[in-house]
Amino acid sequence: MSKRYQDMSLFHFQKKFATEKACWEHLVKMRWPNGFVCPRCGHDKASFHTTRKLLQCKGCRYQASATAGTVFHKTRTPLRKWFWLIFMMSTHKTGVSIQGLQRLLGIKSYETIWTMAHKVRKAMAERDASYQLAGLIEMDDSYFGPSGQGLGGRGRGTKGKVPVVLAVENRGKKPGFAAMKVVDNVKSAHIAHFAETKIKKQQTVKTDGYVSYYCLSDRGYELDMRIVGNGPNASKELPWVHTLVANVKSMLRGAHHGVSRKYLQRYLDEFCYRFNRRYWPSELFNRLLKAAIVAAPVSCAELTR
Numbered sequence: 001m002s003k004r005y006q007d008m009s010l011f012h013f014q015k016k017f018a019t020e021k022a023c024w025e026h027l028v029k030m031r032w033p034n035g036f037v038c039p040r041c042g043h044d045k046a047s048f049h050t051t052r053k054l055l056q057c058k059g060c061r062y063q064a065s066a067t068a069g070t071v072f073h074k075t076r077t078p079l080r081k082w083f084w085l086i087f088m089m090s091t092h093k094t095g096v097s098i099q100g101l102q103r104l105l106g107i108k109s110y111e112t113i114w115t116m117a118h119k120v121r122k123a124m125a126e127r128d129a130s131y132q133l134a135g136l137i138e139m140d141d142s143y144f145g146p147s148g149q150g151l152g153g154r155g156r157g158t159k160g161k162v163p164v165v166l167a168v169e170n171r172g173k174k175p176g177f178a179a180m181k182v183v184d185n186v187k188s189a190h191i192a193h194f195a196e197t198k199i200k201k202q203q204t205v206k207t208d209g210y211v212s213y214y215c216l217s218d219r220g221y222e223l224d225m226r227i228v229g230n231g232p233n234a235s236k237e238l239p240w241v242h243t244l245v246a247n248v249k250s251m252l253r254g255a256h257h258g259v260s261r262k263y264l265q266r267y268l269d270e271f272c273y274r275f276n277r278r279y280w281p282s283e284l285f286n287r288l289l290k291a292a293i294v295a296a297p298v299s300c301a302e303l304t305r
């Protein structure tokens with residue numbers, strides 16, 4: 001077993017974070033990995049007040065909040081519940097519904113648990129926002145909606161469904177990183193914008209023969225177009241992007257019973273966040289906790305805007 005391996009089984013997790021104190025101490029350790037240094041006097045000794053959630057400098061008594069500037073800012077929910085939420089959202093591959101989280105965590109208010117989960121989703125999105133895919137990239141578009149299971153048909157039968165552009169690194173026998181974006185339509189302008197945001201220039205982009213992708217060769221990409229149609233050839237030529245579409249749709253149908261257009265992007269971001277970190281299962285909790293610590297604080301009103 002490697003040195004970096006951390007036991008993050010359910011059993012170990014509940015033992016390690018059994019008390020509020022244990023959670024607060026862990027949060028402080030994550031926020032100040034090299035130890036707390038007073039920003040006012042430079043002293044490196046501080047005492048921790050669990051109830052008031054702050055560190056007090058032993059030199060000048062300056063007080064630093066452990067939660068200011070994190071998603072936990074001003075929360076009235078115990079940190080233990082937040083930790084469980086992060087644990088489940090980071091490790092549960094197929095996603096957990098808001099109602100499921102509400103039951104498991106014993107949180108009475110739907111609005112509270114909804115806000116918590118969406119704050120974590122937003123932190124996930126911020127973590128991946130600046131990452132760009134490289135190498136051989138498969139790119140495609142798909143339609144999401146109440147009955148939108150099919151991959152094809154970019155016009156007919158797509159009324160009321162939400163178009164999504166997807167890209168994933170093809171690393172031969174396995175996929176690499178992935179990105180997905182809700183778009184107004186799959187015309188060239190949106191395809192180009194997505195590519196330029198999410199894919200490094202000079203990479204090879206493999207797509208089907210749809211006309212909207214032609215523009216990519218003028219935007220600094222090597223374009224590899226395959227005429228694939230909707231048949232079995234499609235999944236042979238673009239295997240990973242098709243797998244991705246199937247998996248994300250199954251998550252949306254299964255755990256979340258369909259998602260409205262307004263919030264679809266956050267669920268796609270959540271899916272990609274977990275997908276992009278699937279090779280580090282033992283680090284998932286701490287990575288997402290770190291994301292929650294560095295994420296810009298956001299209010300409920302901002303989340304529903």
Ligand SMILES: [Zn+2]
Binds near residue numbers: 038040042
């Ligand atoms: Zn001080």
